[in-house]
Amino acid sequence: MPDKIPAVSVFKFLANAGSILKNPLPFHKENFELKGDTFKLKLGFGNDVVFSRDPEFAKYSLQKNQRNYSKSPIQTKDLAKYVGEGLLTAEGDHWKKQRKLIQPAFHKKQLAQLLDAMHEVIKEELLRVETHKPFDVFEVFNDLAFMTVVKALFKTDVDRDKINRLQYITEQAQKMLVKELRQPFKAWYFKYGGPIDKHLALTKEARVILKELVQERKDSGDKPGDLLDMLLDSQYEDGGFMEEEQLIDEILILFSAGHETTSNALTFTAELLAINPIWQDKIYEEYAFAKANSTTLNEFLRKCTVTKQVLEETMRMYPPAYFIDRVNIEDDEHNGMEIPAGSNLLFSVIEIHKHKDFWDRADQFDPTRFDDNAGMKHPAYFPFGAGPRMCIGNNFAMYEMILAVTELVAMFKITPKSTPIEILPLITLKPKNAMLEFIPR
Numbered sequence: 001m002p003d004k005i006p007a008v009s010v011f012k013f014l015a016n017a018g019s020i021l022k023n024p025l026p027f028h029k030e031n032f033e034l035k036g037d038t039f040k041l042k043l044g045f046g047n048d049v050v051f052s053r054d055p056e057f058a059k060y061s062l063q064k065n066q067r068n069y070s071k072s073p074i075q076t077k078d079l080a081k082y083v084g085e086g087l088l089t090a091e092g093d094h095w096k097k098q099r100k101l102i103q104p105a106f107h108k109k110q111l112a113q114l115l116d117a118m119h120e121v122i123k124e125e126l127l128r129v130e131t132h133k134p135f136d137v138f139e140v141f142n143d144l145a146f147m148t149v150v151k152a153l154f155k156t157d158v159d160r161d162k163i164n165r166l167q168y169i170t171e172q173a174q175k176m177l178v179k180e181l182r183q184p185f186k187a188w189y190f191k192y193g194g195p196i197d198k199h200l201a202l203t204k205e206a207r208v209i210l211k212e213l214v215q216e217r218k219d220s221g222d223k224p225g226d227l228l229d230m231l232l233d234s235q236y237e238d239g240g241f242m243e244e245e246q247l248i249d250e251i252l253i254l255f256s257a258g259h260e261t262t263s264n265a266l267t268f269t270a271e272l273l274a275i276n277p278i279w280q281d282k283i284y285e286e287y288a289f290a291k292a293n294s295t296t297l298n299e300f301l302r303k304c305t306v307t308k309q310v311l312e313e314t315m316r317m318y319p320p321a322y323f324i325d326r327v328n329i330e331d332d333e334h335n336g337m338e339i340p341a342g343s344n345l346l347f348s349v350i351e352i353h354k355h356k357d358f359w360d361r362a363d364q365f366d367p368t369r370f371d372d373n374a375g376m377k378h379p380a381y382f383p384f385g386a387g388p389r390m391c392i393g394n395n396f397a398m399y400e401m402i403l404a405v406t407e408l409v410a411m412f413k414i415t416p417k418s419t420p421i422e423i424l425p426l427i428t429l430k431p432k433n434a435m436l437e438f439i440p441r
C-alpha cells in the first residue's frame with residue numbers, strides 16, 4: 001500500500017498566512033526541511049496543494065507519465081480568459097496540433113533569420129540605460145524583452161502607438177491575474193464589480209489591433225521572413241492554415257510568455273554580474289573575441305559559452321518560472337506515495353535548483369558548474385520545464401539574452417547599489433529594487 005503524502009495542517013497555514021502572502025518561499029522551504037521533498041499543504045475546506053522539490057517526481061509528471069498530468073486551471077482558465085487558447089494555455093489534441101504546427105518556427109535554423117532584427121532592437125533599447133547614478137534596470141529589460149518579441153514577429157516597421165498599447169494591455173492583464181490569484185477573497189468583487197470585465201475589454205482591444213497588423217501584412221504582400229510569416233504560412237497535416245482567431249491567441253501568448261520571464265532573467269543576471277565583477281570581465285573578453293572572429297550573429301552566439309553559463313547559473317538561482325503546476329487526471333503513485341486523482345501539484349523549481357543532494361554550495365553564484373554544456377543535462381535543472389510542454393521559446397530566449405548581456409557588458413561596467421538581491425515571487429519570480437549603477441566603458 002502506498003503511503004499518504006506528509007501533511008502540513010491548515011492551522012499552520014493560517015498562522016503563517018500574513019507572511020505567506022508577502023513571500024511564500026521561506027514557508028515552503030521550512031516545510032520541505034521538516035516533511036521531506038514532497039508535502040501536502042492543507043488550505044481548509046478540503047482544498048490541498050501538494051508541493052514537491054523532488055526532481056524525479058517533476059520529471060515523472062512532466063515527461064514520463066505526462067499523459068496523466070494536465071495543466072492547472074491557473075493556466076487553462078484564469079490566464080486563458082485573457083490570452084485565449086494558444087500553446088501555453090491549451091490542452092489535449094488542440095494543444096498537440098498547435099505545438100506541431102508552431103514548433104518549426106522556433107528551431108535554431110529558423111531563429112537564425114531573426115537574429116539581426118533582434119540584435120538591432122536590443123542595442124536600441126539598451127541606449128536607455130541611465131549612467132552614473134543608481135537606477136532600477138528592470139523597466140529597460142522589460143521593454144527590451146517585449147520589443148524583441150515584437151520585432152521577431154513583425155520585422156517590418158509597425159505603428160509604435162499600437163505596439164505601446166499592446167504592451168500596456170499585456171501587462172495590465174498580467175497584473176490583474178496576479179491580483180486574482182493572490183487575493184481570492186476578493187473574487188466576487190473582481191468578477192461582479194468590474195475589474196475583470198475592464199481587463200477583458202482591454203484584451204478585446206488588443207485583438208482588434210493585432211488583426212489590423214495581420215491584415216496590413218497580408219495586404220502588403222511582404223514576406224520579411226519573420227515569425228508572423230512563419231505562422232501565416234505554416235500548414236496543418238491536412239494542408240489547412242491557422243484560423244485568424246487562433247493566430248491572434250498565439251500572438252498574445254507569445255507576448256505574455258516571452259516577455260516577463262526574459263526580463264526577470266536579464267535583470268537578475270545584471271544584478272549578479274554587478275556583485276561578481278570578475279564575470280563581467282570574462283564576458284567582455286569573450287565578447288571581444290567572438291565579435292572579432294565571427295562573420296554572422298549565429299557564429300558569434302556559438303562562441304559565447306561563458307555568457308551562456310552565466311545565464312544558466314542565474315536561472316538556477318533565480319528561475320523566472322519558479323513553479324510548474326499540474327493536476328493528475330487518474331490516481332497515481334510515485335516513490336511509494338499515493339497521488340489521488342485531481343491533486344493540485346506545484347513543483348518548486350527554485351527549491352529543486354538549490355537542493356543540497358544535487359548542488360554543491362547551492363547558494364553561491366558559480367557559472368563554472370555549467371562547464372561543458374552541462375546545463376540542460378543536469379538531473380535537477382528545469383528553468384524551461386521538461387517533457388512535451390517544455391518552453392517552445394527556450395532557444396529564442398537564450399539567443400536574446402546572450403545578445404542583450406554581451407551588449408550590456410560591452411557598453412558598461414556595472415556596480416551594485418542595493419544588496420542583497422531582492423525578489424518578488426508572483427506568477428513569475430520577479431526582481432525588486434534592482435538598483436545598479438552603470439559606468440560607460
Ligand code: HEM
Pocket residue numbers: 071087088089099149253254257258259261262265319320321324325382383384385386388389390391392393394396397
Ligand atoms: C528566460 C525566459 C523563459 C523562461 C524561464 C521560460 C519558461 C517556461 C516554462 C518553465 C514553460 C513550461 C511551463 C509548463 O510546463 O507549465 C514555458 C512554456 C512556454 N514558453 Fe517559455 N520561458 C521563457 C521564454 C520564452 C520566450 C522568449 C517565449 C516565446 C517567444 C516563450 C514561449 C513559451 C510558450 C509558448 C510556452 C508554452 C509551450 C507549450 O505548452 O507547448 N517562452 N516557458
